[in-house]
Amino acid sequence: MKIMACNSNRPLAEAIAAYLNLPLTKAVVRRFSDMEVFVEIQENVRGEDVFVIQSSSFPANDNLMELLVAIDALRRGSARRITSVIPYFGYARQDRKSGPRTPISAKLVANLITVAGADRVLTMDLHAGQIQGFFDIPVDNLYGTLVFNQDIQDRFDGEDLVIVSPDVGGVVRARGMAKKLNADLAIVDKRREQAGVSEVMNIIGEVKGRHCILADDIVDSGGTLCNAAVALAEEGATSVSAYVTHGVLSGGAVARITSSPLDRLVITDSILATEAVRVSHSIEQLTIAPLMAEAIRRISEESSISVLFN
Numbered sequence: 679m680k681i682m683a684c685n686s687n688r689p690l691a692e693a694i695a696a697y698l699n700l701p702l703t704k705a706v707v708r709r710f711s712d713m714e715v716f717v718e719i720q721e722n723v724r725g726e727d728v729f730v731i732q733s734s735s736f737p738a739n740d741n742l743m744e745l746l747v748a749i750d751a752l753r754r755g756s757a758r759r760i761t762s763v764i765p766y767f768g769y770a771r772q773d774r775k776s777g778p779r780t781p782i783s784a785k786l787v788a789n790l791i792t793v794a795g796a797d798r799v800l801t802m803d804l805h806a807g808q809i810q811g812f813f814d815i816p817v818d819n820l821y822g823t824l825v826f827n828q829d830i831q832d833r834f835d836g837e838d839l840v841i842v843s844p845d846v847g848g849v850v851r852a853r854g855m856a857k858k859l860n861a862d863l864a865i866v867d868k869r870r871e872q873a874g875v876s877e878v879m880n881i882i883g884e885v886k887g888r889h890c891i892l893a894d895d896i897v898d899s900g901g902t903l904c905n906a907a908v909a910l911a912e913e914g915a916t917s918v919s920a921y922v923t924h925g926v927l928s929g930g931a932v933a934r935i936t937s938s939p940l941d942r943l944v945i946t947d948s949i950l951a952t953e954a955v956r957v958s959h960s961i962e963q964l965t966i967a968p969l970m971a972e973a974i975r976r977i978s979e980e981s982s983i984s985v986l987f988n
C-alpha cells in the first residue's frame with residue numbers, strides 16, 4: 679500500500695500516513711509558470727495499491743486538477759489500484775439541475791475522476807448520499823458523526839439535548855445523530871429566497887430550555903448556521919453549538935460565526951484550516967485522520983469497513 683498526497687491538506691495526509699506507519703510516497707505536485715499542474719511520482723508504484731489524498735476544497739479548481747493529474751500519473755506509472763481519498767468532495771452542492779440550463783457539476787466531477795483512472799473513492803459526508811451513484815466505481819462514504827458523537831457525549835453527558843437540522847435537507851443526517859445520541863430532533867424550516875442568502879422561517883420541535891446542537895455537512899458563508907442559531911436563541915434554547923463536517927468557511931464566515939449566538943462550532947480537518955479559523959476561539963477542529971486511515975487500511979486489506987459506522 680502507498681499513500682500519496684497532493685497539496686490541499688498536507689497535515690491531514692501526514693497524519694493519516696503516520697497512523698498507518700507509512701511514509702508519504704515521494705512525489706512533486708507543482709505548477710508550470712502558466713499555472714498548469716505537473717505531477718512527478720519519484721518512486722516506483724508499479725503493481726501498488728495507491729491511495730491519493732486530496733480534498734477539492736479552496737481553490738477548488740486547482741485542487742481538483744491536481745487530483746486528476748495525480749491519478750493520471752499513477753495510472754501511467756502502472757499502479758495496480760488507485761483510490762481517490764477525497765475527505766471533502768467539492769462541487770457536491772451542484773447535484774441536480776437547480777434551474778433551466780444549469781449543470782449537474784457533481785456528476786461531471788465524478789466522471790472526471792473516473793475517466794482519469796481512479797478505481798474507487800473514499801470520502802466523507804457527501805452533500806447528498808445519492809452522489810455515490812454518480813460514480814460507476816465503488817464509493818465509501820464515511821460520516822463525520824463518527825468523530826463528533828464521542829465529543830458530544832463527553833461535553834453534554836446527562837444534559838437535555840436536542841439535535842437540530844438547520845434546514846429540511848439535513849433532516850436524515852440530524853435524525854441519525856439524534857438516534858445514536860438518544861436525543862430529540864428539531865428542524866429549522868429555512869427558506870432561501872435568493873441564492874447565497876438564507877432566511878429562517880420556523881422551528882419544528884421543542885428547544886426551549888434545552889442544549890441545542892446544530893448538525894450539518896457544510897458550513898460555507900455561515901449564514902445557515904448563524905440564522906438557525908439566532909432562531910434557536912430566540913426560542914429560549916439554553917445553549918447552541920454546531921457540529922459540521924466540512925469547514926469551507928469562505929468570505930466573512932469566521933467573523934459571522936464569532937458574532938453569532940453560537941457557543942461553539944466544531945468542524946473536522948477534512949479541509950485545511952485557514953489562519954482565521956486556527957485563531958478563532960469559537961471554532962474547534964477534530965481530526966478525521968484515524969478514521970480515514972482505518973478505512974484505508976481496511977480497503978487495502980479488503981476487509982469490511984461497515985464496522986466503522988457503529
Ligand code: R5P
Nearest residue numbers: 847896897898899900901902
Ligand atoms: C445546504 O444544503 C448545506 O447542507 C449547508 O447548510 C449549506 O451549504 C451551508 O452554507 P452556508 O454556510 O453558506 O449557509
